[in-house]
Amino acid sequence: MTSTRPALALAGPVLAGLALLAACSGPTASRDDDPATQAPTAGELRVAVISHGTAGDAFWNVVKNGATAAGEQLGVAVDYHSDGDPARQATLVDNAVSQRVGGIVVSLANPDALKTSVQNAVRAGIPVITINSGSGRSAEFGALAHVGQEEDVAGEQAGRRLREAGRGKLLCVIHEAGNIGLDQRCDGARTGFGGTATTLQVDINNPTDVEARIKGALQTDTSVDAVLALNPQVAVSAVNAVKGASSRAAVATFDLNGDVTDAIKAGDVLFAVDQQQYEQGYLPIVMLKLHHDNANTVGGGRPVLTGPGFVDRSNVDRVAEYAERGTR
């Protein structure tokens, strides 16, 4: 070995450091301070949005877009972070508190795990708004407001619509093993549907598996004539599975994306329950901005509901172009 070897040995950490330096820096909000058009502001506001979505999840991308757009329009610096593991999501909340952000927006998929971190944030004087799930615990933790959809209500309405479409046997597809909201949707759907309803567990991270399992379930029980997907990616797989199994089942889904709107246009999907999650990103930023500049609160202690809205053949065209650009 020559004497240049130690230098090579040091190259590794240096390269790692360069990899760090190469990453992009965060969003900086553009501000136009025209006193005539703006309410007086109480200085710079930075908001951390912390969700339980996995990186690259289409649904949460729309929430992120909503928060980012509101931040740009209102001159609020918005950071978005997500971790599906409740312990690490709690750590991200702690992180935001230690950064002394001006507001925290957090999804409560696992309220118990986040309780301490959220309460610490409130105790530190940071206004917190909960989104998407956990409306029942939001006020207890000291949050300003909750923005989201009541899962059981939405599920019930979806089940009822399928019943009204003359369906008799429902398969409800759960795509995340740890998410309580998905169970609530299926329970609600069962209540609203009134007929026989079974659940099927699939893994959202593996589209092939999703399609194969739904297909298998449809082939095993040919009397199933309705499939309720709880996620647009699963809905697309369900449509393929229905075709592959030559089943006559109607597919309905929660949440939207471009593929789902196309499928609704084509008649492959009956309807989509739209919780308009763009608002779950957008509204909390507005609410925190109002609270910051004007000490306002919104919602009167009740959840601010963003859904359920329904998208079917009657209104799909208008919604489709918005889904295409990632805001529906």
Added chain:
Amino acid sequence: MKRAATGTRTAALDRLVARPEVGALLGALLVFAFFSVTTERFLSTAGVATWLDDASTLGIMAVAVALLMVGGEFDLSAGVLTASTALVTAVLATELGWNTWAALPVSLVFALAVGVLNGWLVVRTGLPSFIVTLGTFLALQGLNLGVTRLVTGTVQVSGMRSADGYASAGYLFASTVDVGGTAFPVSILWWLLATAVASVVLLRTGFGNRVFAVGGSAAAARAVGVPVLRTKVALFTTTAFAAWLVGTTNVLRFAGVQANQGIGLEFQYIVAAVIGGCLLTGGFGSAVGAALGALIFGMARQGIVYANWDSDWFQLFLGAMLLAAVLVNNALRRRAERVRP
């Protein structure tokens, strides 16, 4: 590495670079310095508490996994086992109304049984531990979800806070220590303790020598009378014990557990151990290095947030970090082999 000091500077340097954790130490210093300089709050007490917290549970596992990897084996079931043990504790305490102190030994016995099963299967069948523990991993994943839904009708077990003995058990595993007005989770202390114990066992005891021996060459170790089965079972059991400790910390701290927790973490443990100088082929590595690897993880994961970067890039950074660490370790090890008498 107990060579007589020759007193020359090169010999001292040689001894230093021959240590497996030196690459991780360099990396940790670099990441620490980088985020301390570029971000405002990384170095505040609240900031330090956050990234140490993030590193602690990963670190406890990484240290145990490092011992196992020095012994020449993998454990892919370690991540899911953290959730399984937590689920056993939570189900007993919340569904059956047991005292937390009665539930904890049961989940510990369950964890140790999984560890013994892993070790026994690996040694007795001669199959790679990669395959055996992959089987355990999948089985536990199904068990977690199936049993949780069967018992609770949902996919989370919550309500630990109302269980008997929660407060006293929580004091031991999930409390916080106040340092200068900032709350530091007690899991950081457990992590330091685990690192110290593992390091002493590995470097200062007969068992540690046997671990290096079975990892270096199981056949040769067997030939000179090292009990391979007992050593490897002890290592798998240690990993399972660490998983129980982390699972207990999580379930008490977060007062509940999700059925899908822990999946995918097993690779993070391995990555942390590898950054810390462990070889995939066994026979070489360090507990302190693995703890440093976990520290790099924690600092990077939270540092990226403090720097207000898009967290989408975290995995890219991690990949670069891993490759860099492996390159460094490789270069240093070659050098170490050259200077060995």
